[in-house]
Amino acid sequence: MIALPLNPAAFDAAIIDLDGTMVDTLGDFAQALGRMLDDLALPGIERTHIERMVGKGSEHLIKSVLHHVLAQAGQAPAAINTEAIYPQAWARYQHHYLAINGQYAQVYPGVPEGLHALRSAGLRLACLTNKPTAFALPLLRAKGLDGFFDQVFGGDAFERKKPDPLPLVKTCAALGSALARTLMVGDSSNDAQAARAAGCPVVLVTYGYNHGQPATDVDADGWVGSLALLA
Ligand SMILES: O=C(O)COP(=O)(O)O
Ligand SMILES: [Mg+2]
Structure with missing residues (x-):
């Protein structure tokens, strides 16, 4: 389990999922x-x-x-x-x-606050989503979230998508952060399984989309009801 709020000394970076974690895109x-x-x-x-x-x-x-x-x-x-x-x-x-894109979607409560707090704690941030990069970039821009991220990678950025660990490994390489010192924050088993396989600690939000199953049933290191509770 990860103690929350996070100890910023334990992390160099965080990788944040998009759909169901930052934006309600249903x-x-x-x-x-x-x-x-x-x-x-x-x-x-x-x-x-x-x-x-x-x-x-x-x-x-x-x-x-x-x-x-x-x-x-x-x-x-x-x-x-x-x-x-x-x-x-x-x-x-x-x-x-x-x-x-973005017209029928809402940023979840606490997201800008949480991202701001992670950056203020000195963490580098990447957005890693399974949605195509060409959908993700305008959505982040439309919702005023693009400025938080050093890197944005969609589901077509690498040869395989989450739950494969490859996108996390490649994102850590782009961030210049070690896997064990990079926190994955997501909403589904795809995020958690990818993080486990890559060796990244993982926290899930409890409000997103997890194939109809509670996020608390997924193997993870912690759960939050708002990104504002992370840092
Ligand atoms: O497009 C999807 O299937 C979901 O994307 P996500 O990885 O941001 O949750
Ligand atoms: Mg998601």
């Missing part, structure tokens, strides 16, 4: 996916289902949504082939997401 996902499904003449999907599918990047999200709506429309699950419509779905999703 509204953006719902809008962009709804418009995509409309373009494809497919039925809609409820937010509660979308929430469970977020966290493993856009390709996984779109394929999960397509699978869900086609199954709801009566296709036998074993016969569903999302590959054929994926390229068109991705193109429509990307178009709509970039058009609405």
